[in-house]
Amino acid sequence: MTINDAGAALHKRRTESMTTLIRRELERMVEHGELSAGDRLNENALAARLGVSRGPIREACRGLEQSGLVTVIVNRGVFIRQLESREAAELYEIRAVLYALAGRILAPIITAQQIAELQQYIDVMQSAVESNDLNLFYPNNLRFHEEIVRFSGNERLNSECMALHREMHLFRRRTLDLPGRMQISNDEHRAILARLAAHEPASASSELERHVLTSREALFGPVGHYPAHES
Amino acid sequence: MTINDAGAALHKRRTESMTTLIRRELERMVEHGELSAGDRLNENALAARLGVSRGPIREACRGLEQSGLVTVIVNRGVFIRQLESREAAELYEIRAVLYALAGRILAPIITAQQIAELQQYIDVMQSAVESNDLNLFYPNNLRFHEEIVRFSGNERLNSECMALHREMHLFRRRTLDLPGRMQISNDEHRAILARLAAHEPASASSELERHVLTSREALFGPVGHYPAHES
């Protein structure tokens, strides 16, 4: 055993808890559709599957509860949360103003390099539109939005938007599925980028807000209007 | 034992977990200043004090971690989170647009009764200003804002604003402490209510946003400007 080997072995301490690793894995599974709204998380089964005890599973689930990804019902179990239409409608409204804020902060300070990067996403999305490839469009759409928020420099806004996005996975209906929706969406991306590149905070802000609200309106109607509670 | 007594005894089942009760108690302690930023939560001491085992304490802390109220450092413990200036500045920006959204939704639909209720808070705050009583001003200030968001009808916006408010307790500096600040704040409350009562969504929205951002600017400067990271 060399000195480097000894160093590696000595450093094999707990740098992340099982709880954290499990929480992240469950988040990933929600994002990737391996867990769907309404699914039940069985502590015993998960513990057996991951080769750990139930304690860290429970701890991870209490974290996910506060993230809004699961619903914990006492004595009955943990369920992947089902986002009702009303909740989704409310979330869209919040997302709209948060993205608008990102645009408002970014527009005065956006760099030529950032503009070029965002343009690349738009170009990829355009080819996805032309080949009708939602699997190509979707990740680039997401990255386009994420980059705008990241460029704004408000880190909390970034994490908030990502959490809201993760939560939107719990809602069943999607607007990009609608016919022609990808093209409309990408046209809107172009308008957003044009306003950002022109360093116009107010119009960049309102283009971004409108972009999100267009989706909301397609599903639920105008701001302030909430679908009835589902049974 | 009468039939009512038997019913009560039979219903003495677990309707809320210790985990939930503990989490709420810790949240209350943060809100009431009984726990301050940087304080360490000792699992054993808390468990002894509350007469429970460490398991539910740990679970509660994992929830609070995701709420942003505590920082969990592996193998070292749980600390009430310290909100740095930069983080607070970012939070103010987000709060501003969320309150603005509430105003925009509420202005077209606000009722005379709601207006009267909000006016009552303003009146109480005015007497608090005149007797220089921050302890009277502060809760009414909070309720004024909470009511606006609640009246908007967007429940998620309501819970989001409350969570952000709770998180602001982790930041040490306050603007209402500044001389003359209460009077300025209440003047702004009046302007907000006037715009809401006039059913003007755009100006109600911008009065609310400005109200929050005035505090931010007093502490950190204009939107998009972030204080340097503290050591």
Next chain:
DNA sequence: TTTTTGCTGATTGTCAACAATAATCAGATC
């Protein structure tokens, strides 16, 4: 005196066992 090393105790992370609760199943009754 200052710095380094080693030990001890405190605390955290995980595990397995027990108690409580809800869901499911089987049998009885209508």
Next chain:
DNA sequence: GATCTGATTATTGTTGACAATCAGCAAAAA
């Protein structure tokens, strides 16, 4: 067959024990 009742099983909530890690302190070395 449909409904009700009681028993059983599965699962969740909590507890206490053990292992791992870190912080603090005392002693040794420079």
